[in-house]
Amino acid sequence: MRRRKFLKNSTAATAGFISAPLIASQGRSATAQDTSNNPKGSIPIVVCTWNFEKASAKAWEVLEAGGNSLDAVEQGVMVEEADPNNQTVGYGGRPDRDGNVTLDACIMDKDGNCGSVVYLQNIKHPVSVARKVMEETPHIILAGKGAEQFAYEQGFKKIDLLTEKSRQDWKNWLKKSEYKTPINIENHDTIGMLAIDRNGNLSGACTTSGMAYKVNGRVGDSPIIGAGLFVDNEVGAATATGVGEEVIRTVGSFLIVELMRQGKSPQEACEEGVKRIMQKNKGRKDFQIGFLAINKAGETGGYCVHPGFTYRQYSQEGHDNVPVNSFYAKK
Numbered sequence: 012m013r014r015r016k017f018l019k020n021s022t023a024a025t026a027g028f029i030s031a032p033l034i035a036s037q038g039r040s041a042t043a044q045d046t047s048n049n050p051k052g053s054i055p056i057v058v059c060t061w062n063f064e065k066a067s068a069k070a071w072e073v074l075e076a077g078g079n080s081l082d083a084v085e086q087g088v089m090v091e092e093a094d095p096n097n098q099t100v101g102y103g104g105r106p107d108r109d110g111n112v113t114l115d116a117c118i119m120d121k122d123g124n125c126g127s128v129v130y131l132q133n134i135k136h137p138v139s140v141a142r143k144v145m146e147e148t149p150h151i152i153l154a155g156k157g158a159e160q161f162a163y164e165q166g167f168k169k170i171d172l173l174t175e176k177s178r179q180d181w182k183n184w185l186k187k188s189e190y191k192t193p194i195n196i197e198n199h200d201t202i203g204m205l206a207i208d209r210n211g212n213l214s215g216a217c218t219t220s221g222m223a224y225k226v227n228g229r230v231g232d233s234p235i236i237g238a239g240l241f242v243d244n245e246v247g248a249a250t251a252t253g254v255g256e257e258v259i260r261t262v263g264s265f266l267i268v269e270l271m272r273q274g275k276s277p278q279e280a281c282e283e284g285v286k287r288i289m290q291k292n293k294g295r296k297d298f299q300i301g302f303l304a305i306n307k308a309g310e311t312g313g314y315c316v317h318p319g320f321t322y323r324q325y326s327q328e329g330h331d332n333v334p335v336n337s338f339y340a341k342k
């Protein structure tokens with residue numbers, strides 16, 4: 012469903028919006044600006060990895076009501092954490108090769124505050140625990156049992172995260188896998204979300220159950236600030252999905268924000284990020300990574316290794332599933 016027209020017409024009547032195009036081209040050439048998917052920029056705005064309609068709609072509801080971007084991204088990604096049909100995030104996530112569902116998540120705000128949980132079990136909303144780590148402790152990352160204990164102290168309920176469907180899938184995988192963890196290019200649906208509120212402030216969140224059938228104890232990029240997510244309120248924000256080991260190696264999201272700081276558009280920055288990874292993996296084709304970025308003006312961009320990655324964009328211009336180009340684009 013598109014509602015560009017309606018929203019365009021109603022925008023003028025909505026007080027308090029920042030005029031994004033005013034700051035859209037700061038420090039960049041016209042050519043660079045043209046390569047963004049949303050070249051004029053738009054504020055407020057929310058984007059997330061993959062086609063998560065309900066999650067982006069929830070975040071937009073918060074932004075449209077005048078809420079801040081931190082609440083928007085938290086509430087947005089919580090939709091996927093609670094959905095048992097998303098087998099890469101939260102409740103219903105696929106387990107590691109021993110049958111444990113272990114969750115990774117992080118959140119970061121406009122002031123550079125951040126919180127993260129890694130290898131968290133039995134809690135439906137790791138992003139909210141990450142936010143509590145950020146707000147209630149002097150730390151940034153809590154892991155495993157300590158993170159779980161902290162969650163209970165904060166009032167989170169214990170639940171069994173392994174749904175019957177994910178248990179069956181795991182059992183089937185065990186039969187033919189010989190217990191070998193795959194590099195799985197199709198294991199996607201991790202949600203990374205970036206938002207700008209009507210005050211022009213950025214926040215981001217990222218949450219996942221990680222690579223399916225991973226080695227017990229493995230932590231990916233998604234909860235690592237700088238790798239799976241990075242926010243700099245002066246410049247922009249980026250997030251990643253796909254094989255986390257490759258994203259960690261290049262500190263991917265931080266790299267993309269730094270490239271935007273140097274004048275690249277979100278699109279150019281994502282392309283450069285993927286190319287850096289591919290330079291270190293010459294000839295390898297067995298993994299997928301997608302980067303998504305937004306700059307301070309509300310311009311967005313994305314790029315990936317293999318075709319297939321899309322991102323969801325929700326602003327006053329409408330809401331769209333945006334397909335992105337890839338390094339190994341079909342000729």
Ligand code: SD4
Nearest residue numbers: 199201221231252253255
């Ligand atoms: C990880 N980056 O744990 C995550 C997995 C992912 O879509 O993004 N899947 O490596």
